Amino acid sequence: MKFGFDIDDTLINLREHAFHIYNRKLNRNVEVDLFHKLDKVEIHELFDMTAQQGSEMWNSSLEEIYFTSCPPYPDAVETLQRLESEGHEIYYITARPEAYGERTMQWMIDNQFPVDQDRFYYGMNDEDKVHIIKELELDYYFDDKPIIIETLRNLPIKVFTKSQSYNQHLEIPRITNWSELDDLLQNGD
Numbered sequence: 001m002k003f004g005f006d007i008d009d010t011l012i013n014l015r016e017h018a019f020h021i022y023n024r025k026l027n028r029n030v031e032v033d034l035f036h037k038l039d040k041v042e043i044h045e046l047f048d049m050t051a052q053q054g055s056e057m058w059n060s061s062l063e064e065i066y067f068t069s070c071p072p073y074p075d076a077v078e079t080l081q082r083l084e085s086e087g088h089e090i091y092y093i094t095a096r097p098e099a100y101g102e103r104t105m106q107w108m109i110d111n112q113f114p115v116d117q118d119r120f121y122y123g124m125n126d127e128d129k130v131h132i133i134k135e136l137e138l139d140y141y142f143d144d145k146p147i148i149i150e151t152l153r154n155l156p157i158k159v160f161t162k163s164q165s166y167n168q169h170l171e172i173p174r175i176t177n178w179s180e181l182d183d184l185l186q187n188g189d
């Protein structure tokens with residue numbers, strides 16, 4: 001089977017990692033509880049920033065956000081390793097900008113994710129993602145972002161969402177912990 005994965009906030013805890021970086025850089029002490037209650041993907045409001053300021057802060061912090069010690073979600077690495085060892089094809093499809101693509105792939109390898117270079121797609125905006133997902137004829141796809149999930153609804157592909165505070169309204173199978181994947185796949189067949 002072909003399994004496709006978004007990376008940020010699906011396999012790794014990137015926004016929370018960024019949240020801690022913001023607290024430190026801005027010398028703030030915003031409670032992590034507030035982060036866990038956010039109903040949107042962007043985190044700048046917690047730091048009293050406008051959308052413009054938030055986007056500048058995000059872009060100027062990208063190097064640190066992407067390439068320091070962002071933790072994978074529990075059991076994500078092990079689950080993907082197992083899928084690969086069972087003979088499944090693992091694809092990564094990330095919106096991370098082109099300029100960071102190769103290093104992101106290396107970061108994933110360094111963090112023990114099973115990576116085949118020919119199955120690693122970056123620089124994919126929301127629309128590109130949908131196209132590539134169709135083209136690859138994936139059997140399964142996993143993402144956290146509501147707008148992506150919505151656009152995949154009518155494709156012949158099993159879509160799952162990584163449960164996040166901002167995607168609770170989506171009525172599709174959700175993964176809270178990656179160790180649940182086996183059960184979810186069995187129930188879906």
Ligand SMILES: [Mg+2]
Nearest residue numbers: 006008009144
């Ligand atoms: Mg994501």
